[in-house]
Amino acid sequence: MKIDRLLWTGASLLFFAALIWFWQFVSDNRWVSPVFLPGPDRAWNAMMRGLQTGDLGLRWIATIERMIYGWLLASLAGIFLGAVIGSSEMARAYIGPSLELMRPLPASAVVPLAIALLGLSESMVLGVIAFGALWPMLLATVHGFSAVEPRLYEVSRALGLSRSAVIFKISLPSSMPDILAGMRLSLTVALILAVVGEMLASREGLGSHIMLAARAFRSADLFAGVILLGVTGLVSALLLGWFESWMLRWRESR
Amino acid sequence: MLEKQHAGSPVLHIDRVNLTLGGHEILRDINLSIREGEFVCVVGPSGCGKTTMLRLLAGLYQPTSGDVTYRSTRMTHPRQDIAIVFQDYGKALLPWRTAHGNVSLAFEALNAPREGRDDKIEQLLAKVGLGGQGKKYPNQLSGGMQQRLQIARCLAQTPSVLLMDEPFGALDAMTRQGLQDEILSIVRGTGATAFFVTHDLEEAIYLGDRVIGLLPHPGRVAIEVEVNLPRDRNQLTTREDPEFLRLRRQLFDFIKEAES
Structure with a gap:
């Protein structure tokens, strides 16, 4: 069992190494012009240099901050609205169709509107992130709240739990699996929109870094930014995954 | 002391209750008084409204007409001193x-x-x-x-009242018998009043001081028997008691008649 897992981890690492090697091979043989594709060595060097001089590090942190703030904003709003809508059949009937209409709107399409309303500001970028990341959160929470075991509501009535206790002790923990799945989805959306927002509003961050590097044909810097984005996505997903399995430990404990 | 309580005023009272849910008449003209410390069991074929009756006593349902009272106050909502053991x-x-x-x-x-x-x-x-x-x-x-x-x-x-809705229905026979004895000793020990829904006739007689039999379409009380067995029950001797066997026969005939 354990050896199995080790083997699979080894296989995935091996594949990753092969990919890097292939990338190096392609760039060494100049199959693609180095103006467009730097080797992993050059990208790595550009990244380390950027991090050491501090500029890239600051931009990275700016992007992460934006992603997290936007995501937290979306999560709080999504859980709150989702709880309100999900726990009332009437609210679902009234608001549901409108939500379904707004949900498929690509968040990047909202950017011009956001710029018109908020200007090329930090709050505009945050607003766009929060708007885009809201939907997976909202829909997951609505689903979670509407799928609470009805028997538990009867138990709550028999025990005489107060209204707020029912929400915080029954509905919310019962919806937690859905909510966490929604948070995972919206985290990805938040990262995408943080980058898009930075590109469009030229706020300091990895998005604008990548954009400027591309315009100046500094492909190594561009790739350094992309690598950091990849790392950000990977690490945040891992952290959230750990958080999720800790929160839902009651599920696995058979 | 227990005997005195036993003879006391009703803790729970169902008075001329009718219940219609979604256009279906579920219960018709139900009258029942449960005394302090009494253990009442309800049996009947499925769909006879046993569980509905329990939910009325719990305050989870309101009767269409008639009154459900707990110590002379109307049950308008569940109370913290009335506990419910659900089947599932x-x-x-x-x-x-x-x-x-x-x-x-x-x-x-x-x-x-x-x-x-x-x-x-x-x-x-x-x-x-x-x-x-x-x-x-x-x-x-x-x-x-x-x-x-x-x-x-x-x-x-x-709780001063324990409402139990087929609590042991999904358990195997051995576990079931063990829990029957435990619930008896718990109920006797706390002096609580018990209302116990089951589809198992023997279980009803074994636990109950009184057994109510319901008939379906619409649900109504069709038979009521006092269980005159010693209050200390025993899985072997009680179940072999001639009175136990007589009651079992009586209820069995009742159910068979209802199903034919």
Whole structure:
């Protein structure tokens, strides 16, 4: 069992190494012009240099901050609205169709509107992130709240739990699996929109870094930014995954 | 002392109750008085409204006409001193809370002081045979243990009435008999009044001081027998008592007649 897992981890690492090697091979043989594709060595060097001089590090942190703030904003709003809508059949009937209409709107399409309303500001970028990341959160929470075991509501009535206790002790923990799945989805959306927002509003961050590097044909810097984005996505997903399995430990404990 | 209570005024009273749900007449002209400390069992074929009757007593349903009263006050909503043991223990427990946490929910609902709560919970768990299992989650417990846990949570309410809806219906015979004796000793020990729904005639006679038989379409009281067996029940001797066998025959004939 354990050896199995080790083997699979080894296989995935091996594949990753092969990919890097292939990338190096392609760039060494100049199959693609180095103006467009730097080797992993050059990208790595550009990244380390950027991090050491501090500029890239600051931009990275700016992007992460934006992603997290936007995501937290979306999560709080999504859980709150989702709880309100999900726990009332009437609210679902009234608001549901409108939500379904707004949900498929690509968040990047909202950017011009956001710029018109908020200007090329930090709050505009945050607003766009929060708007885009809201939907997976909202829909997951609505689903979670509407799928609470009805028997538990009867138990709550028999025990005489107060209204707020029912929400915080029954509905919310019962919806937690859905909510966490929604948070995972919206985290990805938040990262995408943080980058898009930075590109469009030229706020300091990895998005604008990548954009400027591309315009100046500094492909190594561009790739350094992309690598950091990849790392950000990977690490945040891992952290959230750990958080999720800790929160839902009651599920696995058979 | 118990005998005196036994003869006392009704704790629960159902007076000329009719209930119609979604255009269907579920219960018709139900009259029932349950005395303090009495153990009343309800039997009947499925669809006869046994569970509905329990829900009326719990305050989860309101009658279409007639009155349900608890110590002379009308039941308009569930009360904390009336506890319900549901049949589907798997759904009635909070899977994300440990055994300890599930019992704690009742104390939280009562706003009981935090001090000493943990000890009380541990005592209740021990009382239902779950001592030392407090850290386990419901899905780590067997069916019988989950039902014990639900009973422990109900006892945390220190109820004066225990309403039980086929609580042992999904358990195997051995577990069932063990739990029957435990629930009897718990009910006798606390002096609580019990209303017990079951489809098992023998279980009804074994536990009950009185057995009510319902008939369906619409649900109505069709038979009522007093169980004149010694109050200390025993899985072997009680079930061999001629009176037990006579009652079993009487109820069996009743059910057979109802189903034909």
